[in-house]
Amino acid sequence: MVEIRECTAGDAAAVAELAAQLAQSFAFAPERFRESYAALLDDRGACLLLAVDDGEAAGYLLGFRHLTFYANGPVGWVEEVLVRPSRRSGGVGRALMDEFERWAARRGCALVALATRRAAGFYAALGYEESASYFRKVLPPQ
Numbered sequence: 677m678v679e680i681r682e683c684t685a686g687d688a689a690a691v692a693e694l695a696a697q698l699a700q701s702f703a704f705a706p707e708r709f710r711e712s713y714a715a716l717l718d719d720r721g722a723c724l725l726l727a728v729d730d731g732e733a734a735g736y737l738l739g740f741r742h743l744t745f746y747a748n749g750p751v752g753w754v755e756e757v758l759v760r761p762s763r764r765s766g767g768v769g770r771a772l773m774d775e776f777e778r779w780a781a782r783r784g785c786a787l788v789a790l791a792t793r794r795a796a797g798f799y800a801a802l803g804y805e806e807s808a809s810y811f812r813k814v815l816p817p818q
């Protein structure tokens with residue numbers, strides 16, 4: 677049975693190993709990961725969840741709550757979700773998303789949204805509707 681819990685400082689190595697698998701547009705940078713990880717644990721608007729199955733880190737989710745005008749208040753945004761390949765199709769991704777939805781609902785969010793390129797079918801299975809296209813511009817390093 678998979679357990680979903682908030683990450684602690686001691687989970688940094690496990691989350692790094694998973695997050696490195698998600699990196700595509702940018703090469704995974706361990707030093708930058710450590711800085712971001714510490715800051716995220718202190719950020720009350722951030723939600724960093726770990727799925728643990730049989731003592732092994734099976735997946736993680738990084739999401740945020742932020743204020744908007746269009747929804748008359750806060751919304752939840754899923755930035756990253758990844759399940760270890762050997763643990764996929766076993767309900768871990770759904771469990772992570774369910775927990776994030778509860779986290780966001782407790783904090784008054786009107787909706788949960790995200791952008792995806794590779795996992796549209798997963799979100800559709802969870803009841804998400806396609807709503808907008810996603811544009812981005814990679815900025816030059818400062």
Ligand SMILES: CC(C)(COP(=O)(O)OP(=O)(O)OC[C@H]1O[C@@H](n2cnc3c(N)ncnc32)[C@H](O)[C@@H]1OP(=O)(O)O)[C@@H](O)C(=O)NCCC(=O)NCCS
Nearest residue numbers: 757758759764765766767768769770792794795797798801
């Ligand atoms: C997308 C991902 C998180 C799904 O995690 P998972 O643990 O395999 O998903 P679950 O087993 O909880 O699946 C939940 C539901 O989604 C469906 N689903 C999962 N992946 C799917 C896919 N790629 N296409 C269509 N449906 C999918 C499952 O069939 C299941 O449906 P059901 O409950 O009606 O049977 C996982 O495949 C992953 O880490 N992918 C690589 C990283 C990635 O693409 N992350 C998303 C970036 S935005």
